[in-house]
Amino acid sequence: xxxxxxxxxxxxxxxxxxxxxxxxxGLAPFGGRPLVSHAVAPxxxxxxxxxxxxxxxxxxxxxxxxxxxxxxxxxxxxxxxGLYSGLRAATTEWAVVVPCDSPALPDDLIARLSAGLxxxxxxxxxxxxxxxxxxxxxxxxxxxxxxxxxxxxxxxxERWIARHDxxxxxxxxxxxxxxxLNTLDDKRRLEARRRETLRx
Numbered sequence: 001x002x003x004x005x006x007x008x009x010x011x012x013x014x015x016x017x018x019x020x021x022x023x024x025x026g027l028a029p030f031g032g033r034p035l036v037s038h039a040v041a042p043x044x045x046x047x048x049x050x051x052x053x054x055x056x057x058x059x060x061x062x063x064x065x066x067x068x069x070x071x072x073x074x075x076x077x078x079x080x081x082g083l084y085s086g087l088r089a090a091t092t093e094w095a096v097v098v099p100c101d102s103p104a105l106p107d108d109l110i111a112r113l114s115a116g117l118x119x120x121x122x123x124x125x126x127x128x129x130x131x132x133x134x135x136x137x138x139x140x141x142x143x144x145x146x147x148x149x150x151x152x153x154x155x156x157x158e159r160w161i162a163r164h165d166x167x168x169x170x171x172x173x174x175x176x177x178x179x180x181l182n183t184l185d186d187k188r189r190l191e192a193r194r195r196e197t198l199r200x
Contacts, residue, residue, distance in 0.1 A: 127171055
């Protein structure tokens, strides 16, 4: 297990939310609180610091983070830029990354990623059907390579991961935990599922 003191939690919330009408997705209400508060939950108490990568409303996100980090380059250049900016701001050896729009991530997420890492540099969650590339544990020292990849035009998280020694971590037993909210319909569906679960 990686000690919490060696870990930074990074929540990616810097997107434009275009499929949700341009809203700041991390601040959209879900189950009575902002989505970002659910994303932060599996990190709190398990990392030395929580960073939120956000390009809007930093004062609102500050309630849920030790630090809010904007992209180092403007223009909403995607999750790789958010990852790069967060890794530059982190001071620990390792970082664990989650998206702001997955409100049901398991409490033992960090423990499972850590256990599945082995001797690799990156551990990525796999839900049994597909890789979840923005749910990962990685060495902060990869930040320089990431900067070079971005400068060369790379924008896909999966392709950048593939440059390194990485492991997929089987989380098929909780595949539903990786459902994310890309549209308002997704949000309504997940909220209904959450209410049903709470009633049981």
